[in-house]
Amino acid sequence: MxxxxxxxxxxxxxxxxxxxxxxxxxxxxxxxxxxxxxxxxxxxxxxxxxxxxxxxxxxxxxxxxxxxxxxxxxxxxxxxxxxxxxxxxxxxxxxxxxxxxxxxxxxxxxxxxxxxxxxxxxxxxxxxxxxxxxxxxxxxxxxxxxxxxxxxxxxxxxxxxxxxxxxxxxxxxxxxxxxxxxxxxxxxxxxxxxxxxKRDHRKLGRELELFQMHPESPGSVFWLPKGAFIYNHLSEKVRKLNLDEGYHEVRTPLIYDSSLWQTSGHWEHFKEDMFLIDNEDGEPTCALKPMNCPAHMLIYKSKRHSYRDLPYRIHDQGVLHRNEATGTLSGLSRVRQLCQDDAHNFVTEDQIAEEYERILGLFERIYGTFDLPFRCDFSTRNPDKYMGDIEVWNRAEDILESVLKNNQIDYTVDPGEAAFYGPKLDFQIRDSLNRDVQCATVQLDFQLPERFDLIYIAPDGSEKRPVVIHRAICGSFERFIAMLIEHYAGAFPMWLSPIQCVVMTISQKFVDYATEVQNLLLKLNCRVVLDNSDDKIGAKIRQARLQRVPYMLIIGERERDNRTVSVRSREEGDIGAMTLDSFTEKIRDEIDIDF
RNA sequence: GCUGACGUGGCUCAAUGGUAGAGCAAGUGAUUUGUAAUCACUAGGUUGGAGGUUCGAUUCCUCUCGUCAGCUCCA
Missing domain, CATH: 3.30.980.10 (Threonyl-trna Synthetase; Chain A, domain 2)
Structure with a gap:
């Protein structure tokens, strides 16, 4: 029974x-x-x-x-x-x-x-x-x-x-x-x-006017003002974090000659999934980049590097295009045009462990801010399909595993699932429908340094091969935002909300004072809009709530006469009247944050 | 790419072979409002696109585009 x-x-x-x-x-x-x-x-x-x-x-x-x-x-x-x-x-x-x-x-x-x-x-x-x-x-x-x-x-x-x-x-x-x-x-x-x-990001994306898609460009996103704000704000915060952590930010071309993709090996493996540009004879000669690494190899190679330069870290939020199969496209989760918080870290073999520690530190900064639970898949060497020295592989895999353990990260091992050029960590987050979504990835690469013949000069003056770590913390911003939308059910934290406050008037008589309140908040870099329409206050509140606005400031006769605002918070409802000073004090720490 | 489902005004949905309809949103006017929807009026669709069957197609058929559920793939 x-x-x-x-x-x-x-x-x-x-x-x-x-x-x-x-x-x-x-x-x-x-x-x-x-x-x-x-x-x-x-x-x-x-x-x-x-x-x-x-x-x-x-x-x-x-x-x-x-x-x-x-x-x-x-x-x-x-x-x-x-x-x-x-x-x-x-x-x-x-x-x-x-x-x-x-x-x-x-x-x-x-x-x-x-x-x-x-x-x-x-x-x-x-x-x-x-x-x-x-x-x-x-x-x-x-x-x-x-x-x-x-x-x-x-x-x-x-x-x-x-x-x-x-x-x-x-x-x-x-x-x-x-x-x-x-x-x-x-x-x-x-x-x-x-x-x-109900919290499906495609539905909320439409309702909150964050983004849209059009058949004229399937798989590519039109970011509307509010969505674009979130995108840019997030990317800006990540950019700042990377600069603080010693990454050099670069901007690199979208289009490259096919020879580069031949060197990198992508032509062989992923030509079908790249957007190609044909010459007059119909032969593909160029391609839109599906990833940044070859560009970063060129930059690294453009000058000689001493061991003193390493780790050398390049961060790039360049636009990537991948010609994903039609049947796989899905909202923001699987798109054809995307940006990642991509980076390539050139390190000596001895530096791998410490560099991984530092990268995991970035995870805690970012994922911790969003309170996102994640787990990790650790893909190890496929015995039948790998390049490079088995000793190096073994050592690298030991390093990765000990880093995972030291940081108490919940991980599972996928034996033999690594790419042929190096072991990798894939970080998964659960979406609202309980599907695993891969965001971050940290991959060790022994191959590209070979293919591009990268070297650094060791202390003894000899030429050595660096190792490349490919890493993205958010992964594609598109997918990351999809996940944030679902994680928060559209109610973004204050610092990421496109609109932080709506000042709403009880009637037209109070527009002057409401405008004064709005201007004061604008001076604090608060993203505030004024609703002075003819609607009743109930309708204005409903409107703002549907848009998941964190704070609603109600302005009527009492507030004007006492120079206060009546505050309604998204989470707590009506929290009563307070002076302008106490309100600004209340939100001071919420308006903006750094990772 | 594969299998299947779906596609009707900006959104959510109705109409099953016989002149396409509602609510919300929008516009105009009235109202000047105290914590989740004020009222009235107006406008908006050659039913994703192309072909076919039929006297007649949103409805049936074929192709195509897109979306969705998965599968395969995912640098």
């Missing part, structure tokens, strides 16, 4: 089991379903589950009621989940009779393994099979006891997914659903999703 405080492990079993029930229900949708619906895999995922299958026609959300009906029927019958072990031959025969080619492929995969190594759930001499009622599936389990436990579920969405995640193979239909042990938990989860959708 369902548990009151279900363990994560129980919920996984529950969701996995619900996926089986759903697969059965989809089979019921089609005549001869067991033979025409080809099942692939159906695992539980965080909070949800899915099942991938090949079906005679695409499933749409319109099919959900019918699928759910069949699911409920099986749940109501409360049949048990029962495990059996079949021999490979028996399983092959059974699934072949039912035309379940994906399952046959899975069985082959299992039989190829050394089964004596007792892979979990895989029997020594065969495969694990689960039945629930009339439904039979190849599955290592585990499952719950009876279908009746899966009462609290809902189908959510449908999409395509490639068999085995390979875009060269069959594309299947994936149906997502969610399942919980109680009705309340299900409701809570669905409500959370609705709440999250």
């Amino acid at each position: 369902s548990e009151v405080n279900p363990s994560p492990e129980y919920l996984e079993r529950l969701r996995h089991s619900t996926a089986h029930i759903m697969a059965y229900a989809v089979q019921q949708l089609f005549p001869n379903g067991e033979h025409t619906v080809k099942l692939a895999i159906g695992p539980p995922i965080e909070n949800e589950f899915y099942y991938d299958m090949e079906v005679p026609r695409p499933i749409t959300p319109d099919d959900f009621p019918e699928i759910e009906k069949h699911m409920k029927a099986m749940i109501k019958s409360n049949v048990p989940f029962e495990q059996e072990t079949w021999t490979f031959d028996a399983a092959r025969t059974w699934f072949a009779e039912r035309n379940q080619t994906f399952k046959l492929e899975l069985i082959d995969g299992i039989s190829d393994k050394d089964v004596s190594a007792s892979d979990e759930g895989v029997a020594e001499e065969g495969v694990s099979i689960y039945h629930n009622g009339d439904f039979t599936d190849l599955c290592k389990g585990p499952h719950i006891d009876k279908t009746g436990e899966c009462r609290h579920f809902k189908l959510l969405r449908v999409s395509g997914a490639y068999w085995r995640g390979d875009s060269n193979r069959e594309q299947l239909q994936r149906i997502y659903g969610t399942a919980w042990s109680t009705r309340e938990d299900l409701r809570t989860y669905l409500r959370q999703r609705e709440e999250a959708a």
